[in-house]
Amino acid sequence: ETIRQFAEERLESAGTSGETRAAHAQYFAGLEAAILAQWDGPRQRDTYAWFTVEMPNLRTAFRYAADHGDLECGSAIATYAAMLAYWVQQYEPSAWAEELIGPAKAVDHPRLAQLYITASLCFMTGRIDDFLRYTEAAEVAIDSGRFDHVPVLYEAVLAGGYLTAVSPEGCVQWCRNTIARNAKDHRYVLPNLVFALEFAGDHEEAVALSEELFDNVNVTTNPALHCAVLMAYGYTHGATEPAAAYEALRRALAIAQSNGDRQLESSVALNLSSVAANYADPEDALEFVALAIRTYCESGSFGLVSGPMGILVALLDRLG
DSSP states (O other): OHHHHHHHHHHHHHTOHHHHHHHHHHHHHTTHHHHHHHHSSTTHHHHHHHHHHHHHHHHHHHHHHHHTTOHHHHHHHHHHHHHHHHHTTOOHHHHHHHHHHHHHHHTTOTTHHHHHHHHGGGGGGTOHHHHHHHHHHHHHHHHHTOSOOOOHHHHHHTHHHHHHHTOHHHHHHHHHHHHHHTTTOOGGGHHHHHHHHHHTTOHHHHHHHHHHHHHTGGGOOOHHHHHHHHHHHHHHTTTTOHHHHHHHHHHHHHHHHHHTOHHHHHHHHHHHHHHHHHHSOHHHHHHHHHHHHHHHHHHTOTTTTHHHHHHHHHHHHHTO
């Protein structure tokens, strides 16, 4: 912090502060495509490490852009930073997107639909009313065809919000709409559709889709997608093939933990605790549910902590 203050004073005294800060914001905005491309591959963990190190720079760059009306830089930084932050359970950048919605709406900025989608990540902190408001506005913006395309990854992430805040049927519809809008590449949303179908009571379709994904899981080089497919398979096969489901979920947890993906680590641990409670070791189940509760609480994911808490209640009752 002292070095930062010293450098700021030198910039001010040299009269180049504004020029340098603008260049700094443009630099981090310009990294969007490269960072997201790296995320969608075997070096995904490197993007999380990069994000953790560069978060102060991203914050500073966004702040300058937002304060100086630079919607191009500000919206780019807010959207891709929020997507990276989601996987490591850090939700500050979604608030940056919220901040820009008003100015972007006033000028029909091309990224308005993306900003609505990114702001909708507020469901992770339990802000359900705001989630519903933003997703409704996002669908209107997307359907209008007047704004930039929303990457399918962004839409897929919000499927969990629909499952949490709306209904399983609402989540199925969101997933199907996302697939229709992204006919060429909708792989990210398919594991979410499995969960939505299962929650909605369409077990046969959920199982069929999970098995299709599972049979092709080794094709993907994206660790998050690999993990999500294994988790979907484990969830749908927990009652009929508990040993296979348990093995798939253990593999998924290992991938999430080695990849530094706290969001998937929490989700897989939640599913593992349920399978372990019913078909494996109750002590393992306690360990998994504790992991899920701890990570959700530490990150402020209050909208999701009720899941492992419910499993914990049932588990403690079973253990007497």
